[in-house]
Amino acid sequence: MLVAAFNDLGMVESLIREHKDELAGVIVEPFQRLLPPQPGFLQGLRKVTQEHGIPLIFDEVVTGFRFAYGGAQEYYGVTPDLCTLGKIVGGGYALAAIAGRADIMAHFDRLAMADEDYLFQVGTLSGNPVASVAGLATLEVLRQPGAYEQVFATGRELMSSLDGLLKNAGIKARVIGEPPLFDVIFTDQPVKDYRDTLKGDKAIAGRFNKLLRERGIMKGESKYYVSLAHTRADIDHTIGAWKDAIAELKKG
Numbered sequence: 001m002l003v004a005a006f007n008d009l010g011m012v013e014s015l016i017r018e019h020k021d022e023l024a025g026v027i028v029e030p031f032q033r034l035l036p037p038q039p040g041f042l043q044g045l046r047k048v049t050q051e052h053g054i055p056l057i058f059d060e061v062v063t064g065f066r067f068a069y070g071g072a073q074e075y076y077g078v079t080p081d082l083c084t085l086g087k088i089v090g091g092g093y094a095l096a097a098i099a100g101r102a103d104i105m106a107h108f109d110r111l112a113m114a115d116e117d118y119l120f121q122v123g124t125l126s127g128n129p130v131a132s133v134a135g136l137a138t139l140e141v142l143r144q145p146g147a148y149e150q151v152f153a154t155g156r157e158l159m160s161s162l163d164g165l166l167k168n169a170g171i172k173a174r175v176i177g178e179p180p181l182f183d184v185i186f187t188d189q190p191v192k193d194y195r196d197t198l199k200g201d202k203a204i205a206g207r208f209n210k211l212l213r214e215r216g217i218m219k220g221e222s223k224y225y226v227s228l229a230h231t232r233a234d235i236d237h238t239i240g241a242w243k244d245a246i247a248e249l250k251k252g
Helices: 009-019 041-051 071-076 102-108 129-142 147-168 202-214 232-250
Strands: 026-028 056-060 082-085 097-100 174-178 181-185
Touching: 009 041, 026 041, 041 056, 056 071, 071 082, 097 102, 129 147, 147 174, 147 181, 147 232, 181 202, 202 232
Parallel strands: 026 056, 056 082
Antiparallel strands: 082 097, 174 181
16 A cells, blocks of 8 residues: 655656556545545546556545535536445435446446456445435435535635734634535644645644534534535524634633
């Protein structure tokens, strides 16, 4: 297993070309935790993997159905050979899926493959009827006109509000991510990869999150997830909690 830095296309291309005959696939989160891909990064991965006949695999457990009905691959315009899906697809129930090119997926079909080419696929909750019904209902909601427009509008307003409040308070911080999924890193430096996120002030972040929880914002240590369930009242409450928490942060 080789590990390359996200958003460093030169490093990835070099590793792939050096080890092309040993690689079974290249796996990447198209949106890594909180980091959007820089322009051309995913396109470059697609080009170099196709050049050497190496499957490109997107981990879309978080981004699938959250960024677009077609996932981050639709949102960023890059189609992998395989992808994994989970989280939102089950509407809160335990459900996951694998999707991909027909010729690759055919290997899971015993009737379509010779014994030596057949791959047995099994999951702990495969075929669970309750999760399957919940998943179908969730997809029906997500297909409704305006669903993603609403999520993105909510996320853009929240990101913009948080960024403005922090700047007006003179607090060194970067609001990063995409409208459906974002957070703040307390640093004045650019954040382009995982190592940059580690440079943020963890003490301030921890205190900020604690202040928010005290004000009714049930946020974990990282990430704000935007949902269709969030109402105007939820947005206003969140912005109000940010104002109060940032005022407390300024006091030191």
